[in-house]
Amino acid sequence: MKTIIVCDAIHEAGLELLAKESDINVINAIKVPKNELLPLLADADVAITRSSTDVDDKFIHSAKKIKAIVRAGVGVDNVDINECSRRGIIVMNVPTANTIAAVELTMAHLLTAARSFVYAHNDLKQDRIWKREKWYGVELFGKKLGVIGFGNIGSRVAARAKAFGMEIIAYDPYINPAKVIDMGGEYTKNFDDILACDFITIHTPKNSETINMIDEAQIAKMKDGVRLINCARGGLYNEAALEAALKSGKVAFAGIDVFNKEPATNHPLLDLDNVSVTPHLGANTLESQKNIAIQAVEAAISAARGITYPNALNLPIKADDLPPYLEPYIELTSKISFLAAQLNKGVIKSVRLECEGEINEHKDSLITFAIVGALKEIAGEKINYVNAKFLADEKGIITEAHSAPESGYKSKITVKVATETDVISIGGTVFDEREQRIVDINGFKTDFKPKGKMIFFKNNDVPGVIAQVASILAKANINIADFRLGRGEGGSALAVILVDESVDKHTLEALNALETCIWAKYAVI
Structure with a gap:
């Protein structure tokens, strides 16, 4: 336990x-x-x-x-x-769990920056003043929105702003420009292009590169009346420079959810009437x-x-040196190799990682995660990302990473775990930035998330098999959450059955006893 x-x-x-x-x-x-x-x-x-x-x-x-x-x-x-x-x-x-919440709060500040919504609201509700001529704003439609950082949050803010008719200009040196271009935006490597926008929103982590990323010098290059949003991290905008620009009118309005030091109950920005503020409500x-x-x-x-x-x-590899798209592949590699070791129990002889597409240049980093996943079953707590290669060498396990020929995926990894008796090959990829999928097992095409309790059932491809399997699971009071079937060329099929309950050895024995069954195995990720 x-x-x-x-x-x-x-x-x-x-x-x-x-x-x-x-x-x-x-x-x-x-x-x-x-x-x-x-x-x-x-x-x-x-x-x-x-x-x-x-x-x-x-x-x-x-x-x-x-x-x-x-x-x-x-x-x-x-x-x-x-x-x-x-x-x-x-x-x-x-x-990423609070992505949508942060995106929608950014949009709330963006709209308030355009229409001074909170102040008009307070005028009427708190002071009972009806003075429409006081609250002339600007429209988002046709304005340029500069997006600094085009990851999970920045890209989604851009998509919503585009629905308002805004022109999108994105700055992010760590993404493929096609991500911006494909959604109808403009990608730039020149930060001055961002500073020339009507609205600017920032969505970067806080590190040595991004602290005070918008300072006096950058504000001076902006157009008069620019509107700035920060719902990311405090300190990305230099707060003193921002305060001065708001007071002078250089910056017409700012929407701020985060501060350099929190709680910020006595912050000078709170005294200004051209700032909308929230107490770090992004999540x-x-x-x-x-x-x-x-x-x-x-x-x-x-x-x-x-x-x-x-x-x-x-991790033992420097995350700062790796592109953001690699993160889900790191996890996927560990999961796939762990699954392969469960499906191919025995003395492991080799762990082979094959990479295709843009992920291929990082195969030498990913092999460590393949080793950890594969050896977890036999090494337990002894193995970690630091000693993985050493333990594999000590046990005489061959570990290697290779390039694979293109098969139509932008990026794909395949882990092959070989024992004395068998070889299990499992391939996976990532869709929509973080959606992990296993797409083939020993040549059988499939598509499922590597997560949860799973029965793998290889059988002769004849009528009635699904009903027999379902009957055995029903008798064991095991609920089927999903059923994926892949068909092979030699008259066999492979089913991946996701279940809600654990599968005991008696149920597994009953499945293996079916006349049409070649083998049935159980795994948990």
């Missing part, structure tokens, strides 16, 4: 998900005072935290068994990542809090089982 401790409040959906896992012990410390939390950490393998719990020296020293920290949210300012790395603790966050929707909890719990469960570490921030 692995133990996950929940240190801070998360949505009930996350707790319910934890309760369903029979191999996970849960310590619910949500209501435990922080001065009483440390002793409870001693038995934890993984901790889920939010901003209320500092993962500092005391926390790390008390958590003697801990292997991973999941920050249920984006920011990790309260986590000592360097010390965690020194101790071999992997730190993860949940960067504050019921839907996003549920998504954050579910994704954090799923990451914690995966880490506790040693399968994969979604959105890990202190």
